[in-house]
Each structure stands twice: as structure tokens, then as C-alpha cells.
Amino acid sequence: MDSRRESSETLRNKCAACFRQYNRMEHLVEHMRVSYHSVHEPKCGVCKKHCRSFESLREHLIGPLPKAECARVFSVRGCSICLNIFDSNVAVRYHRASCQYSRAAPMPRGAISGRAVALAYKMVVGGNDGSVDLIARVCLIGEDENIIFQTYVKPTAPVTNYRYEVTGIRPEYLRDAMPLKIVQRRIQDILCNGESLWKLRPRSFGRAKILVGHDLERLGLEYPAFMIRDTAKYPPLMKTSKLSNSMKYLTQAYLGYDIHTGIQDPYEDCVAAMRLYIRMRSQPHPRDYASSSGEEQNNYQAWRQRDLERMSPEELLALSASDYYCWCLDS
Secondary structure, rough: OHHHHHHHHHHOOOOOOOOOOOOHHHHHHHHHHHHHOOOOOOOOOOOEEEEEHHHHHHHHHHOOOOOOOHHHHHHHOOOOOOOOHHHHHOHHHHHHHHOOOOOOOOOOOOOOOOOOEEEEEEEEEOOOOEEEEEEEEEEEOOOOEEEEEEEEOOOOOEEOOHHHHHOOOOOOOOHHOHHHHHHHHHHHHHHOOOOOOHHOOOOOOOOOOEEEEEEOOOOOOOHHHHHHHHHOOOOHOOOOOOOOOOOHEEEEEHOOOOOOOOOOHHHHHHHHHHHHHHHHHHOOOOOOOOOOOHHOOOOHHHHHHHHHOOHHHHHHHHHHOOOOOHHHOOO
């Protein structure tokens, strides 16, 4: 009787998001306080379990030790790129044609707001000891994947290694290239788009552009963190160990094609980053659910402990909020 009662209690104290079970309700409350579960987390289409990242979901479905029933359904009706489950294997085949990209840039899509631009650059090696990275080529594209700005950049120090096998850059390309200060000014003007940097505020940044891809530290520019969408730092795209995945891996896993197979073109990196951003931005999450600061929004104050312990796991989940800004809110 006691063991059955314990089992029943443990089952009642089961997290409605990640399905972890606890012996005491107070332990479940503490788990919800620190886990920041939310509707923005990737979720299994079979068992509805929430995962912290798409990599966690991928392991749940097709990893070395997947959930057996979920893996069985996914093998028949799942898309290995977006990890969604469909009604039939026929529906999956139709879906995959639009889910998997090719390296060739598609035609510009209609009804694009143009709020985002993607930036990529290639670097050469300079300095007396070959320890200085120098910007040598930059590319900036819009959401339609058309080039907004692209140029070679005149090095600010002697180049010791052009890394031609990776960058494709030769000395003659940089001889009469655009000075870095002019490049900085051009990029800053494109990003601000007539707005003053000091006036930009989260979710009310007017005409200024969302920057996808690299941060601007290497370029010597400043831009508000809330305006940057870095694929290397976005939690749903990170590894289960909370480390970053490479752009090459992300493109292959979530877009379905390969990049960096030879000389690396910054335009190719821009396109991959923009496509990843648009895919993540298009996640079908409830639009009335605001996230960005879990510490402020998770409603698990210590003075409410008794009330929280009387709630069901589903009610606790309803109080929980993400601790990162979900890109779907850019829509």
C-alpha cells in the first residue's frame, strides 16, 4: 500500500513539460522555478514532451537511445529537418520539398517585411607574429537574400596569411579595397536606417534593422544586443551541453544542404544565417505569450509556496516563462 501510494504521489508530482517526477510537490515547484519551461521550447509531436533545444529533441527522436514509441512514429511520419510529425508518410514527402533548401538562392519571397539583415565576413591573418585577425571581406543581405552591401576591406595591418584555401582572397583584391572606417560607416547607416542608436528600445526600434549572424565586435561597431539574432547563441539551436553548433552543422541539420565545401563565400554564410533565422522566427508559438526575462515573469515567489504546492503540474506550467527571447516574437 505504501509503495503504491508513493508511486501515485510521484506520478502526481510529474512535470507537465519535461516529465521528470518528484517525490514531493515542493521539489516540483523548485524545479519549475529554475527550469523556465515555456511554450517556446521544442516539443515532441508524439508524446508532447518539452525539450530545451532542438538537439535534445533530436536525441529524443533519433538519438542513440531514443524514446521507443516516439522513434517508431517519427521514422514513418517525421521530418528529419524541422523534427515535426505529420499525419502520414505521404504528407511528409510533400512537406520535405518545401522544408529542404538547396544551396542556390531561391527567388525573392513575397510579403517580406525586410526588418532583418544578415551579416557575414571573412578574415585574413596579420601582425608581426601572425596573431591578429583582420576583416578582409564583408557581405550584408536582406530577407529576400539580395545583396545590400558587399566589399573587400583594406587591411589595417600587414597581412601574413591570406588563408586563400578558405577565403579565396588574393593580395590584389585588397590593394585598392575600401578602408575599414568607410565600411563601418556604411554598415552602421544600413543597420540604423535613419534611427539614432541611443533611441532604440526593445520591441520599439522603429526603422532600425534586426542583425542576423555575427556580432559587430570584430568590425569595431556597437549595436544593441536586443537587436542581434546570433545563431551561435540562440538556446534552441545550441547543443545539449549548451555549447554552440557550427554554421556548417546548423545548415545541414535544419536547412538540409551543405556549405563550406570549398572556398567560403560570406554571401553563402549570410543566406544560411537568414534562412535559419526565418525558420526559427516562423515557429508556430502562441502570440499572446511574451518572453525575454524569465526571472521577472516566472511567478514562483517564495511567499506563494503553499499556493503553488496545491496546484497541478499543468497549472504550474502555465505560470512558467522562457528565460530567453524567442525569435517567433519578431513576427
